[in-house]
Amino acid sequence: MSDTSRNRLRRSIRQTLTIARRDFIATVFTPIFLLFLFAPMIFGVIGGTVGGMSAASMAGGGDRSRIVAIVAADQARTVADADRRLRAVFRDSQEPPPLTTLSPAANPAAQARAAFSAKDYDAAAVLYGPLDRPTILFGGRSDRTADYLATMAAETLAAERLGGRMPAVAATKTRFVPPHPAAGPSNRPNPSAFFAVFGIFFLTLFLSGQVVGTMAEERSNKVVEVLAAAVPLESVFLGKLLGMFGVAILFVGFWGTVVGNLGLLLPGDMGRELASITPAVGAAPFSLLFAAYFTTAYLLLGSVFLGVGAQASTMREIQLLSLPITFVQMSMFGLAAAAAGRPGSWIASMAEVFPLSSPFAMAGRAANRAELWPHVAAIAWQLLWVAVFITVGARLFRRGVLQSGSARPWWRRRRVA
Amino acid sequence: MTTGDWACSASGLVKRFGDRRVVDGIDIAVPRGAIYGVLGPNGAGKTTTLRMMLGIIEPDGGTRQLLDAEHPRDASDRVGYLPEERGLYPAMKAREAIAFMGALRGLDWRTGRRRAGVLLERAGLGHAADSKIRKLSKGMAQLVQLLGAVVHEPDLLVLDEPFSGLDPVNQERLEALITGERDRGATVIFSTHVMAHAERLCDRLAIIAGGKRRFEGTVDDARGTLPARVHYVPHHVGAGLAAVLPPDARADGDGWRFQLPAEGIEQLLVRLIQAGHGISGLSIERPGLHEAFVRIVGRDALEAAA
Incomplete structure (x- = not known):
């Protein structure tokens, strides 16, 4: 590289970072940024409070839902034991309603129908009649609960035939992670692939869309003329993109640290699910690739949104762009998710090559396949497209907004000179 | 250069x-x-x-x-x-x-x-x-x-x-x-x-x-794209004064205004003195940039731009 080229590169980097620094500081050191940063917490607290109040309200009224078994008094204990054994299989949120047993009246069918009008509980399903041929009434969406009662009846009969008790089983439970195939690609999807695709999609969904309006500030306060006179528009675009990426990194880093240190904040089984992720490339390379693909996904989508948003001259036009932006993101997610579910298929190859879906699909590939070299090529390919999108965006801006032709590239200038 | x-x-x-x-x-x-x-x-x-x-x-x-x-x-x-x-x-x-x-x-x-x-x-x-x-x-x-x-x-x-x-x-x-x-x-x-x-x-x-x-x-x-202008005030206003002055001379208050002759002012002054009109006031005014600008751009162009 000649001294001139080196100086030109050094100057471009300096100009880009100057723009990025300004945008980062202008975004981060504002009260609105605190709202942005703490939005998940604020809305989490609001959601939690509202949810808690709802739960308290429900708890106050008691969970009145019940499954009802109308069985002879001498069978009630066996039925209750069967219910306890079966119930252990379910997670809390999937458990059927608690069991209530009733002694049969003169007309069990009428009694069963009357159970749905009981004052002290709400019957989801009611079983009556002999256990080998029970009749089960169920309401609304309780067909699964009806199945549960049928299984409970069978379990009860089985226990009775074994003298009232089921045999005790002392099982040894050990989590087993199947080894990855040593060689040769597998076409079976790894569950981690969907996590990878969804993770990057989730992170970029809200963050990259913010880039769309960044040039509007320069256009409205006319700073664009100052910038365009001092710095090539390509550096302005890249600088703004990197500035906003810095904001995104700060956001992700902050919440990553919070969630990492307070695992309890993870919803539901997510912590356990994350721990079970076993990507084909291995955990450490996968983490690096995940970060790299988050970066390229942000830069790719951001550069497209920045270029399109720069053409908009009013906030109304920018707001109108939010729908197509979301559509593009959802499409890329859908394509990459389909690719993750069918590794080695043509749709997977297409998603890996198409620039906007490539980071998502390649993250899925990292979970499905062990080779590392395609990732080097993919990251280079994606960065090339970032450069293409920024160049095209800057040229469109130069022609459309500054009403200029495009500058002759430096390599052509040199040839002419 | x-x-x-x-x-x-x-x-x-x-x-x-x-x-x-x-x-x-x-x-x-x-x-x-x-x-x-x-x-x-x-x-x-x-x-x-x-x-x-x-x-x-x-x-x-x-x-x-x-x-x-x-x-x-x-x-x-x-x-x-x-x-x-x-x-x-x-x-x-x-x-x-x-x-x-x-x-x-x-x-x-x-x-x-x-x-x-x-x-x-x-x-x-x-x-x-x-x-x-x-x-x-x-x-x-x-x-x-x-x-x-x-x-x-x-x-x-x-x-x-x-x-x-x-x-x-x-x-x-x-x-x-x-x-x-x-x-x-x-x-x-x-x-x-x-x-x-x-x-x-x-x-x-x-x-x-x-x-x-x-x-x-x-x-x-x-x-310099415009000639200088002369403002002359005679000491004695006589009937033949206009004939002595250059053809573009126009009366302006108690004096006359005209373009500086190409050969200079000296010969004209001699003629005025000899004719007995005398000199009560004389100034040679170079045109300002504004006048030069108007002449160069053209009054029509200025009015079109206004």
């Missing part, structure tokens, strides 16, 4: 916006160390010419050279620019805004902030150094932007309509700043349609109208 003597030059610059040629083959060469005015009525193509010379927009034809660079972009760190449409980030403090503009041109932030403080003090805006731009008056913000254009001590300073929007006190400050920059060794180009500033400041100037360059030279050269 050789190419190296020019701070910037352009030859045959052309720019079309749609079907309209807003700049139509303009040639400009600005000597190093000069204060150079680009004059013209509204819509003449001054701003477009300056933007092309700085590389903000690309010309449709012609060539340009800026501080020895084939492409203006390669010299952008050595240029300061105040655009016609002022623009600053409203949430930035004045000192930071100046340092930022310096950083865009390669000045490190620390030096930029230090110089910004000095420049603001010198411009009488020391009290506003840590005020946000949105809290400054329009004139103050304009001065801040101007200081941002010089903070990195550029070799070439380009100011597009720098005096518009400034009160007389700040206009005087700006004139001092422009001459100060020239004395430092910088070349200054500014566009204006106010002749008084150009007349006081410019070493050379170009007059543009209708996208074409109509004149290039010194202020004196421009004024």
Whole structure:
């Protein structure tokens, strides 16, 4: 590289970072940024409070839902034991309603129908009649609960035939992670692939869309003329993109640290699910690739949104762009998710090559396949497209907004000179 | 002069916006160390010419050279620019805004902030150094932007309509700043349609109208495009006075006005004295730049631009 080229590169980097620094500081050191940063917490607290109040309200009224078994008094204990054994299989949120047993009246069918009008509980399903041929009434969406009662009846009969008790089983439970195939690609999807695709999609969904309006500030306060006179528009675009990426990194880093240190904040089984992720490339390379693909996904989508948003001259036009932006993101997610579910298929190859879906699909590939070299090529390919999108965006801006032709590239200038 | 003597030059610059040629083959060469005015009525193509010379927009034809660079972009760190449409980030403090503009041109932030403080003090805006731009008056913000254009001590300073929007006190400050920059060794180009500033400041100037360059030279050269005018007041008004005076002489109050004869005033004065009219008052008035500008641009073009 000649001294001139080196100086030109050094100057471009300096100009880009100057723009990025300004945008980062202008975004981060504002009260609105605190709202942005703490939005998940604020809305989490609001959601939690509202949810808690709802739960308290429900708890106050008691969970009145019940499954009802109308069985002879001498069978009630066996039925209750069967219910306890079966119930252990379910997670809390999937458990059927608690069991209530009733002694049969003169007309069990009428009694069963009357159970749905009981004052002290709400019957989801009611079983009556002999256990080998029970009749089960169920309401609304309780067909699964009806199945549960049928299984409970069978379990009860089985226990009775074994003298009232089921045999005790002392099982040894050990989590087993199947080894990855040593060689040769597998076409079976790894569950981690969907996590990878969804993770990057989730992170970029809200963050990259913010880039769309960044040039509007320069256009409205006319700073664009100052910038365009001092710095090539390509550096302005890249600088703004990197500035906003810095904001995104700060956001992700902050919440990553919070969630990492307070695992309890993870919803539901997510912590356990994350721990079970076993990507084909291995955990450490996968983490690096995940970060790299988050970066390229942000830069790719951001550069497209920045270029399109720069053409908009009013906030109304920018707001109108939010729908197509979301559509593009959802499409890329859908394509990459389909690719993750069918590794080695043509749709997977297409998603890996198409620039906007490539980071998502390649993250899925990292979970499905062990080779590392395609990732080097993919990251280079994606960065090339970032450069293409920024160049095209800057040229469109130069022609459309500054009403200029495009500058002759430096390599052509040199040839002419 | 050789190419190296020019701070910037352009030859045959052309720019079309749609079907309209807003700049139509303009040639400009600005000597190093000069204060150079680009004059013209509204819509003449001054701003477009300056933007092309700085590389903000690309010309449709012609060539340009800026501080020895084939492409203006390669010299952008050595240029300061105040655009016609002022623009600053409203949430930035004045000192930071100046340092930022310096950083865009390669000045490190620390030096930029230090110089910004000095420049603001010198411009009488020391009290506003840590005020946000949105809290400054329009004139103050304009001065801040101007200081941002010089903070990195550029070799070439380009100011597009720098005096518009400034009160007389700040206009005087700006004139001092422009001459100060020239004395430092910088070349200054500014566009204006106010002749008084150009007349006081410019070493050379170009007059543009209708996208074409109509004149290039010194202020004196421009004024020299019109002949001097004579105002003569006779001591004795006689019947034959009009016959002695040049044919274009017109009575004006107690005197007469006419164009200075090509051979000079001396022979006419001799004839007037010999004819007994005497001389009670005599002044030879050179035309101002304003008159020269009107003649060069053409009254029709000025009325079309108004």
